[in-house]
Amino acid sequence: MRVVRERIAAACARSGRSPSEVTLIAVTKGVAAEAIRKAIDSGITDIGENRVQETADKRPSVADVDVTWHMIGHLQTNKVKAALSLFDIIHSVDSLRLAEAISSRALSNVPVFVEVNVSQEPTKTGFALEQLPDAVRAMRALPNLDVRGLMTVAPLFERSEDARPIFRRLREAAHEAGLGQLSMGMTSDYETAVEEGATHVRIGQAIFGERPA
Numbered sequence: 001m002r003v004v005r006e007r008i009a010a011a012c013a014r015s016g017r018s019p020s021e022v023t024l025i026a027v028t029k030g031v032a033a034e035a036i037r038k039a040i041d042s043g044i045t046d047i048g049e050n051r052v053q054e055t056a057d058k059r060p061s062v063a064d065v066d067v068t069w070h071m072i073g074h075l076q077t078n079k080v081k082a083a084l085s086l087f088d089i090i091h092s093v094d095s096l097r098l099a100e101a102i103s104s105r106a107l108s109n110v111p112v113f114v115e116v117n118v119s120q121e122p123t124k125t126g127f128a129l130e131q132l133p134d135a136v137r138a139m140r141a142l143p144n145l146d147v148r149g150l151m152t153v154a155p156l157f158e159r160s161e162d163a164r165p166i167f168r169r170l171r172e173a174a175h176e177a178g179l180g181q182l183s184m185g186m187t188s189d190y191e192t193a194v195e196e197g198a199t200h201v202r203i204g205q206a207i208f209g210e211r212p213a
């Protein structure tokens with residue numbers, strides 16, 4: 001984790017940013033509760049999970065520590081109620097239907113990111129760039145929904161440099177929509193994402209080691 005923080009700081013230095021602008025989310029899918037606890041002991045303040053059930057199983061064993069929980073995976077509308085009781089922020093709002101479900105079940109303002117499928121990969125969910133202006137406008141009109149920014153998962157390239165145009169387009173789209181936050185960058189490409197303006201990086205394997213496939 002120290003190495004990850006150092007690399008984030010170096011990417012910030014290269015791009016004239018401050019490391020305080022970048023939230024490091026430790027992605028703990030597939031990671032046991034004890035290891036999550038250790039990460040929190042060594043300074044992790046933000047945890048990312050991609051499944052409601054797995055989080056419901058693990059969260060009780062780390063309930064006594066004050067961390068922010070981020071939902072980063074695809075969320076089905078029938079799991080919204082459970083998700084709202086487990087997570088503080090939802091990064092993966094990939095349809096208007098989901099935004100409406102969150103809005104109608106939330107008891108207070110829920111911070112969300114709108115997920116964008118920048119390179120239009122068929123295997124990924126998320127809005128196309130062209131859909132964003134209308135989608136963001138519609139979500140801003142919903143009660144109890146605080147649209148903070150845009151989120152994307154870049155394709156897995158051999159060289160992280162190849163992800164740069166994707167991160168740049170997400171930054172431009174956020175700027176056009178008047179949104180300040182960018183959730184982008186994972187183990188394979190976070191330094192590039194930080195150089196391109198990421199405010200939230202979601203990192204699993206670089207912190208916890210390789211995940212079995």
Ligand SMILES: *Cc1c(COP(=O)(O)O)cnc(C)c1O
Binds near residue numbers: 073
């Ligand atoms: C698993 C996951 C990550 C973290 O991936 P690593 O390669 O372990 O860093 C980030 N974002 C999302 C949406 C994920 O599902």
